[in-house]
Each structure stands twice: as structure tokens, then as C-alpha cells.
Amino acid sequence: EAQVTQNPRYLITVTGKKLTVTCSQNMNHEYMSWYRQDPGLGLRQIYYSMNVEVTDKGDVPEGYKVSRKEKRNFPLILESPSPNQTSLYFCASKNRNLRVEYFGPGTRLTVT
Amino acid sequence: QKEVEQDPGPLSVPEGAIVSLNCTYSNSAFQYFMWYRQYSRKGPELLMYTYSSGNKEDGRFTAQVDKSSKYISLFIRDSQPSDSATYLCAMSPDDKIIFGKGTRLHILP
Numbered sequence: 001e002a003q004v005t006q007n008p009r010y011l012i013t014v015t016g017k018k019l020t021v022t023c024s025q026n027m028n029h030e031y032m033s034w035y036r037q038d039p040g041l042g043l044r045q046i047y048y049s050m051n052v053e054v055t056d057k058g059d060v061p062e063g064y065k066v067s068r069k070e071k072r073n074f075p076l077i078l079e080s081p082s083p084n085q086t087s088l089y090f091c092a093s094k095n096r097n098l099r100v101e102y103f104g105p106g107t108r109l110t111v112t
Numbered sequence: 113q114k115e116v117e118q119d120p121g122p123l124s125v126p127e128g129a130i131v132s133l134n135c136t137y138s139n140s141a142f143q144y145f146m147w148y149r150q151y152s153r154k155g156p157e158l159l160m161y162t163y164s165s166g167n168k169e170d171g172r173f174t175a176q177v178d179k180s181s182k183y184i185s186l187f188i189r190d191s192q193p194s195d196s197a198t199y200l201c202a203m204s205p206d207d208k209i210i211f212g213k214g215t216r217l218h219i220l221p
Contacts, residue, residue, distance in 0.1 A: 004155075031207065040120075040213070041213070042200075042211055042212065042213035042214060043156075043200070043211040045208075048207075048208075050207070090155050090156070096207070099144035099146070099161070099163070099204045099207075099209065100146060100158055100161050101158075101209055102158070103148075103155035103156045103157070104155050105154060105155050106153070106154065106155050108153075
């Protein structure tokens with residue numbers, strides 16, 4: 001089944017404790033991205049990657065890192081999480097030739 | 113002016129009614145238009161996708177694009193309680209996709 005998977009689905013952590021949210025897609029998509037979704041603010045793009053070893057900042061990149069060492073994986077790293085990063089995070093991927101993004105199930109992160 | 117404007121709702125309609133959801137946009141470079149549906153605690157899933165003005169129909173759903181007015185719509189016929197969700201419009205000039213903030217829809221049994 002074609003899909004985007006994320007892990008973990010739920011995470012509660014404390015300020016400053018480094019964490020990684022994994023994302024994997026099995027559709028051989030070149031483009032992958034991370035979004036956060038907050039009430040009243042909608043989906044905001046954090047980082048995106050056009051292909052392996054190519055990453056770029058989205059609209060809200062501060063406090064986040066990403067890497068793209070393999071085509072199928074695009075982990076999101078929070079080196080020192082803060083409470084304002086409490087949010088619902090989505091990974092998405094798409095074929096470069098199409099404009100449609102396919103989303104993962106989401107990771108709900110709470111930073112205390 | 114924001115690039116994409118979408119009324120957040122909530123919009124409550126009785127079962128069986130025709131639902132109309134709308135977005136306006138300001139960037140005339142947008143060429144690709146999408147509607148996503150998002151159930152509570154789930155990721156957005158693609159409903160409709162079009163890259164031209166006019167209507168596109170898929171079952172009970174019709175997407176309408178009016179580029180001259182910079183206005184897109186999603187119509188849901190014979191609405192069902194299972195259609196209760198948040199609907200996000202999205203549009204794109206190139207690789208980047210711009211999302212509306214979503215409209216919450218409740219279909220009342």
C-alpha cells in the first residue's frame with residue numbers, strides 16, 4: 001500500500017531534550033516536506049527536500065533540522081525542544097511532476 | 113492580503129443538503145488547485161485536484177475553479193454525516209503548495 005508513515009504518533013517530552021520524528025514513504029517520491037498544524041494558523045511548512053541531500057527552509061524553520069540521506073526517509077530533528085513547538089506535525093511527499101502532496105498520519109508533540 | 117483565504121466555519125448543515133465550500137486567492141500565478149479532507153486526528157487526504165478553470169466532478173463532489181475571479185469552490189451533494197471533517201483548499205504555482213486554514217463542516221443527522 002502506497003503510504004507515508006511517521007513515528008512516533010504521540011510524544012510528550014521536556015524542554016531541551018533532543019528528539020527525532022521519523023518519516024518514510026514508499027512511493028519513490030522525490031519531494032518530501034514537514035508541516036506543523038496549529039489551531040487558527042493552519043498548515044505551515046517547516047522544511048522541504050527536492051531530492052536526496054537537498055533540503056531547504058520553509059516558512060517556519062527556526063528550531064528544527066532535517067536531513068535527507070535516502071530518498072524514502074526524511075527525519076525531523078528538534079535539537080532543543082521548547083513549549084512553543086507543541087503542535088501536530090505532518091510529513092508529506094509528492095512526485096516532482098505532480099502538484100499533489102500525500103500526507104502521513106501525523107505526530108502530536110507536547111513539550112512541557 | 114493573504115495569499116489564500118478560507119472561512120474557518122464551523123459550517124453546520126442537515127444531512128442530504130448541498131454543501132458549498134469556498135476559497136479566494138490573490139496570486140494569479142496559481143495554476144493547480146486541490147481540496148483536501150481532514151478528519152479529526154488524521155492527516156489531510158486528497159479529495160480533488162484540477163489545473164484548469166471550470167468544473168470537475170467525482171461522485172458527490174464537484175470542484176469549481178474561476179481563475180478570472182480567483183475563486184474556487186467545492187460542492188458536496190447529498191451530504192452525509194461521514195462528510196463531517198475539516199476541508200482545506202490548496203493551490204500551487206510550482207513546487208510549493210499553499211494551504212487555506214480549513215473550514216470545519218458538520219453534517220447533522
